[in-house]
Amino acid sequence: MKNVKKVVALAITSLMLVSSLGLAGCSSKSESASAGKDAVTLNIFQFKVEMAKELEEAAKAYSADHPNVKINIETVGGGADYGAALRAKIQSGKEPDIFNIGGPQDVKDWQSRLVDLSGEPWVKQAVDGVLPGVTVDNKVYGMPFAVEGYGFVYNKGIFEAAGIDAKNIKDYASLETAVKTLDAKIKSGELKSKYPKLEAVFELPAKEDWVTGLHASNAALGQEFKSGLEAFNAKKVDFKYGDGLKALIDLQANYSPSKDSKGKLNAVDYATQVGQGIAIERVAIIQQGNWIFNDVKKTDEKVANNLDILPMPIKGGKEDTIPVGVPMYWAVNNKGSESQQKAAKDFLNWLYTSDKGKDFVVNKFFFIPALKGYEKLQPKDALGAAVNRYVQAGKTSPWVFMGYPTGWGQKVLGLEIQKYLSGEEKWEDLVKNSQAKWAEMRK
Incomplete structure (x- = not known):
């Protein structure tokens, strides 16, 4: 491809x-x-x-x-x-x-x-x-x-109120710094008057194994494989950027409303993340793509028009990028x-x-x-325009999850991530189990 x-x-x-x-x-x-x-x-x-x-x-x-x-x-x-x-x-x-x-x-x-x-x-x-x-x-x-393209969809108004310039977020380090700054201002109550429902930086819908097992994993595997066809023909997966994937999952979990009991994230679904999350300004950032614009617009058109997309940076790889496909x-x-x-x-x-x-x-x-x-x-929505911006700047990585073995992304890796979040297994076990299942399914 x-x-x-x-x-x-x-x-x-x-x-x-x-x-x-x-x-x-x-x-x-x-x-x-x-x-x-x-x-x-x-x-x-x-x-x-x-x-x-x-x-x-x-x-x-x-x-x-x-x-x-x-x-x-x-x-x-x-x-x-x-x-x-x-x-x-x-x-x-x-x-x-x-x-x-x-x-x-x-x-x-x-x-x-x-x-x-x-x-x-x-x-x-x-x-x-x-x-x-x-x-x-x-x-x-x-x-x-x-x-379509996806990354970390964020509320520009909340970032401005917190004094965060999104244009400076180009890698994992700058993303983490911005998240910590925003978290501190939420906890201090500094943003309460303007955003009374705002309770956390992220909402992670780990119940949706496609969000974690397909989209989140693609941020890492999209740099290991050049295309969905290459992933389809691969007999094994190395998880070359596995640490970068772990960092993205941890960042969302650690700065979510369920940070003290991460197993609860396994009950969070798409509706909670989107319609009951970013659309009502309960959280400031979610991992999603331009397809959510219509859902957010149905809840609050003003909020929808004030959304943009941050990169999904993988440490050690191409960081200032979003997956597009x-x-x-x-x-x-x-x-x-x-x-x-x-x-x-x-x-x-x-x-x-x-x-x-x-x-x-x-x-x-x-x-x-x-x-x-x-x-x-021409696309008129805010998120379509954001994807356009990344494409024109050449800041994209391919969608390769369509080349995963049937069911591997959601029913293997997605479920392994749920076990990791609930504390049932360590990250290194998640990687080993997922690698073994990929090889088995490719035989």
Whole structure:
């Protein structure tokens, strides 16, 4: 997979440059005839809770233009294990027509059900580097959701009130200094009048094993592996930057409301961290990405507009950086009827290449598109702008967790981190156990 900086720079640049590939000609209307004239029902099983309502609105807009197509959407995510839920869904015999895959490991796991999308119009509009992870033998099996970035999302107002200049936070040492300064001012009551609910610097949702086992670990493993494909082909994991990962986990735990009883962090979920955490200014920093903007906006638009992203610095590695990549891909199930497959492909084409669909993607989903042709639609949200800033500065690292062995990130490393936080095992045991399980799962 090509360098992430180039991948995402092209994605965001495409919002500003006029595409020379003729997308406007093919996106003015979707190929409604491809869905056929007979009534078709599409069942979509997807993971993005942050835009579930907006996706349903998009589906209604599509059906309004294609009255023969009815779309049902089921969303599982935000704390639930989407992969496990998808397996259960398919085993029940109620197979979705459109579902999500994460990358090379998922392509391997679901190969028998994936429709070849290589001939779809949007494929030629994909920015460089977003398709190799879902391409096998020159066949493309997934359509990229978007480009996303994550790091330490923080409240600029709280930092300003504490006299902390976020521009000076470029490595772990400066991050730690800022956290200690903020912690002292919270404890002293200095910020109480302006931020009465503020009780701690961080909130760490260790219950969400994807936050720790996938995203947090990627900050370290994204510097050990060059891409998701390299991670997918790796027979072992060295944890070269394991100490840096430990430092990031410890910093969040030690300056959280549960600092005196860290096992309680294993009960903290996404909603507590986001909607009941940073959105109400109960905490100042959380490890999350630009996808939370809509959730925070629904709680407090002023707070959402005052968010930004700090780097996720790994000591000994590239510190002034955030991980950037494609979160998931849309896949079409070949077990559906021919008319369902055609309608599924047409809906995805409409969603990402029609004027109506693009408006949903950028202005309602708050996505940074992974396709060209969005020159008139630039991201307007604060966190999308923050990701853009890191990309343009070349301060990114790749997403490699899509190449982890199936279940390893969440159900091995994520659970090991929970044991570490509760005091059940030492960090060195966490590393050894996770290394052994990776090697076992790669046999």
